[in-house]
Amino acid sequence: MRIVDARVIVTCPGRNFVTLKIVTSDGVTGVGDATLNGRELAVASYLNDHVVPTLIGRDASRIEDTWQYLYRGAYWRRGPVTMSAIAAVDTALWDIKGKVAGLPVYQLLGGRCRDGVTVYGHANAETVPEVLAEVARYVDLGYRAVRVQTAVPGLPATYGVGKDRMFYEPADAAIPTEATWSTERYLVHTPQVFAAVRDEFGPHLKLLHDAHHRLTPIEAARLGKDLEPYRLTWLEDPVPAELQEGFRLIRRHTTTPIAVGEVFNTIFDCQQLITEQLIDYVRTTVVRAGGISHLRRIFDLAALHHVRSGSHGATDLSPVCMAAALHVDLSIPNFGLQEYMRHTEATDAVFPHSYHFADGYLHPGEEPGLGVDIDESAAARYPYQPASLPVNRLTDGSMHNW
Numbered sequence: 560m561r562i563v564d565a566r567v568i569v570t571c572p573g574r575n576f577v578t579l580k581i582v583t584s585d586g587v588t589g590v591g592d593a594t595l596n597g598r599e600l601a602v603a604s605y606l607n608d609h610v611v612p613t614l615i616g617r618d619a620s621r622i623e624d625t626w627q628y629l630y631r632g633a634y635w636r637r638g639p640v641t642m643s644a645i646a647a648v649d650t651a652l653w654d655i656k657g658k659v660a661g662l663p664v665y666q667l668l669g670g671r672c673r674d675g676v677t678v679y680g681h682a683n684a685e686t687v688p689e690v691l692a693e694v695a696r697y698v699d700l701g702y703r704a705v706r707v708q709t710a711v712p713g714l715p716a717t718y719g720v721g722k723d724r725m726f727y728e729p730a731d732a733a734i735p736t737e738a739t740w741s742t743e744r745y746l747v748h749t750p751q752v753f754a755a756v757r758d759e760f761g762p763h764l765k766l767l768h769d770a771h772h773r774l775t776p777i778e779a780a781r782l783g784k785d786l787e788p789y790r791l792t793w794l795e796d797p798v799p800a801e802l803q804e805g806f807r808l809i810r811r812h813t814t815t816p817i818a819v820g821e822v823f824n825t826i827f828d829c830q831q832l833i834t835e836q837l838i839d840y841v842r843t844t845v846v847r848a849g850g851i852s853h854l855r856r857i858f859d860l861a862a863l864h865h866v867r868s869g870s871h872g873a874t875d876l877s878p879v880c881m882a883a884a885l886h887v888d889l890s891i892p893n894f895g896l897q898e899y900m901r902h903t904e905a906t907d908a909v910f911p912h913s914y915h916f917a918d919g920y921l922h923p924g925e926e927p928g929l930g931v932d933i934d935e936s937a938a939a940r941y942p943y944q945p946a947s948l949p950v951n952r953l954t955d956g957s958m959h960n961w
């Protein structure tokens with residue numbers, strides 16, 4: 560079974576997605592997500608110019624060998640562009656293997672370890688009373704876990720708070736919009752938000768919060784301590800994670816669990832965080848971390864060190880990535896939580912899929928392969944539109960992390 564075609568499809572049904580579709584000599588097709596928010600065309604070029612020509616004629620059944628070929632063969636290892644491209648190939652080949660076997664991919668990965676994949680949704684709003692209503696909306700929908708973000712009083716706009724509540728999308732302009740940030744104001748406000756949410760919803764709802772890489776380790780330690788009474792499931796990305804030993808300082812001061820990893824590309828980005836048990840959840844997902852094959856390596860290492868999965872599932876991960884992530888989530892022993900931001904109806908129409916939400920869980924469905932496809936004629940109706948993630952400045956104009 561040889562690869563006879565590999566197409567890179569760029570489409571924008573509300574936001575940009577890059578999808579690789581591989582076709583075999585038997586006519587079996589497989590899809591992989593290659594979307595890198597704000598840098599989509601870099602991955603499309605990497606695939607078209609450097610990967611697709613090497614795929615034609617290759618044995619589609621050799622998933623691991625193809626992964627090694629693309630990873631070692633680039634010579635320039637790692638990085639989000641390279642690893643997203645490799646991820647797309649790997650994911651599409653797992654899809655094909657499942658279809659050939661007549662089994663959903665989770666069965667090839669060892670079968671189910673749980674009944675369903677517990678997901679968390681995003682409650683976001685300007686004010687505390689408004690965010691309480693948003694949390695209630697998710698509880699009514701059946702969610703067991705909710706991420707809570709509000710605007711910070713005194714700042715014109717805040718990460719995580721969008722115009723459209725259910726479909727938050729930060730990549731909003733071709734040239735990055737500029738946001739303003741004050742850590743001081745944020746650190747005063749955030750514990751008050753969680754005090755109100757716990758008070759309203761009681762002790763059992765899982766609550767999460769994303770600091771989006773904005774703090775220093777000692778500021779993160781302060782926030783973690785202040786949030787302890789509200790028993791968060793996790794505090795996400797408290798600091799940028801290039802300096803992994805910085806997490807030792809956070810750990811010394813707080814029992815609030817820490818989740819990190821949506822920007823990681825390989826096991827080497829989280830090796831120290833995992834082996835030193837500096838985090839509780841690793842948030843890598845399929846498209847960012849080299850596909851199903853490499854993501855499983857990360858989660859296996861994590862399992863040895865009491866670290867659970869918490870895969871990124873924002874709207875910039877396409878339904879193809881979401882489907883693939885669910886097969887992994889269902890089959891690993893150390894699953895924690897899966898982020899689930901709903902896609903728009905236009906996106907769901909371009910990517911027909913068998914996964915579905917019920918009673919707080921996502922289920923990948925029982926179709927052979929991943930259970931997701933791209934409708935190429937629907938995709939063609941939505942041409943690429945340039946869109947970048949914002950940048951962030953402190954109130955005095957200094958550049959900060961967004």
Ligand code: GCO
Nearest residue numbers: 596729769771821872873875
């Ligand atoms: C999350 C993320 C997103 C990112 C986005 C960037 O936890 O869901 O932080 O909101 O900002 O995925 O493309």
Ligand code: MG
Nearest residue numbers: 769795796821
């Ligand atoms: Mg995040």
